[in-house]
Amino acid sequence: MATVSKTLTRSMPSLAPREDLNPYRISQMQFDIAAEYLKLDAGLRQVLRTPKRIMEVAIPIKLDNGQVKVFTGFRVQHNVARGPAKGGMRYHPSVTLDEVKALAAWMAWKTATVNIPFGGGKGGVICDPKRMSKGELERMTRRFTSEILPIIGPDRDIPAPDVYTDSQTMAWIMDTYSMTVGHTALGVVTGKPISLGGSLGRNEATARGCLNVVEEACKIKRINLRGATVVVQGFGNAGSIAARLFLEKKAKIIALSDSRGGVHNPRGLDPLKAQRFKERTGSVVGMPGGARISNEDLLTLKCDILIPAALENAVTLENAEQIQAKIVAEAANGPTTPRADEVLARKNIFLLPDILANAGGVTVSYFEWVQNMYGYKWSEEEVNQKLEATMKRAFADVYETSRKYHVHMRTAAYILAVGRVADATMVRGLFP
Ligand code: NAD
DSSP: OHHHHHHHHHHSOOOSOOOOOOHHHHHHHHHHHHHHHHTOOHHHHHHHHSOSEEEEEEEEEEOTTSOEEEEEEEEEEEEOTTSSEEEEEEEETTOOHHHHHHHHHHHHHHHHHTTOSOOEEEEEEEOOGGGSOHHHHHHHHHHHHHHHGGGOBTTTEEEEEOTTOOHHHHHHHHHHHHHHHTSOOGGGOSSOOGGGTOOTTHHHHHHHHHHHHHHHHHHHHTOOSTTOEEEEEOOSHHHHHHHHHHHHTTOEEEEEEETTEEEEOTTOOOHHHHHHHHHHHSSSTTOTTSEEEOHHHHHTSOOSEEEEOSOSOSBOTTTGGGOOOSEEEOOSSSOBOHHHHHHHHHTTOEEEOHHHHTTHHHHHHHHHHHHHHHTOOOOHHHHHHHHHHHHHHHHHHHHHHHHHHTOOHHHHHHHHHHHHHHHHHHHHOOOO
16 A cells, blocks of 8 residues: 555655746736735726737748748737837747737836836747848748738837847838838837937847846945846846946956856956857857856856846746845846745845836837937937936835835836826726
8 A cells, every 4th residue: 555655646746836937827916916905996907907909920931941931920919008009029939929918018017117108018929030040030020010010000019129139120120111101110119220210228228227226226235236246147138238237337247148058257257258259159158267057056146136137937936045146136027936026025135026127128219219209319328317217216116115015126016007007097998
């Protein structure tokens, strides 16, 4: 009998409840917590937690070898009560509709957190851009744009770069849209090349906004940024520029990583050298001056500031207990699960949630759109000053909300953002 039960126990899956890592359900859990604090009525909750519009399209393109391949793409508009939908386009093999729905919802709460007149949207294509030629990427982007064209536009929904898309991708979207509608429409995308109506400062904006709010958090945690130790997971647009800007403030970047792994040196790494090494070899792994470290071990290094800047679910119940940072600044979207949030809060780790910490990108996207719509050209200094003012105002609003409701910074940001969208929705009323 003992043998039988032992065998049974071994072959049965663990009965402990596993953590839900579905990003869409996570985004709804985060919303529900705020809705409860705000005592929203059931009808309004349904309106705010449901995506307004979902479009799924087939994207057939001719590959370089002459064969035809059909990709799947999505565009989701979560909420447009406060203005046109706004949000990035992601090209990645693991894109799913649920991921895009989560990212669209997070955009709606993010634009409300920094109080810019946009709603939230997001797009994605299931593809592996690292294995595609520039020509294939261009044909896929143009066909995707053409398929979602009825729902995008400067007054409807304005895409921007996200994981594995860049200013060139935005230029193709802008050109395809403009050729179809018959006039040049600069405001249909943001994150464009500077020569095509892009804003000075947009490329660095996500990282710079993250730095702005970390500076505020450092004041509260009494950490001197000069000499503070920083770990960055994800060495792309957000992460690599964050590493550079934190170094400019004399912080010490002790570890960096990308999808292939990381490098670590407790005496400090030079992000500019890492950038050059990655441009040559495709990864930061193996760069001189650092020892190899896995992405898992990197997250649990002892440091003052941890910046997850890659993908969702980096900090989960599996590793939250081992996180040793004093501040976690979410440059990525959705890097921490709700269960991990609870652990970090219990450990008194100051969390700067994604909808605040990486909102610098959408803030300067808004500035780019304003410049495009009005034909302005702002200097980089002006953009950075406006960005800093917006980020510091948003930090103060979120921090004040956290004190008022006695909640951690993520819940505070959600209470603030959901409250703003709820107000706009109620004052508009229900059509018809
Ligand atoms: P990117 O494509 O420029 O860079 C992504 C980086 O992450 C790459 O270096 C890649 O190698 C690395 N990476 C991928 N998988 C990884 C893994 N499992 N472990 C470690 N590293 C991994 O993308 P990005 O624009 O910098 O976006 C990164 C995150 O920041 C995303 O969550 C995105 O939604 C968020 N974000 C970006 C912006 C923006 O303006 N670009 C704005 C707000 C939020």
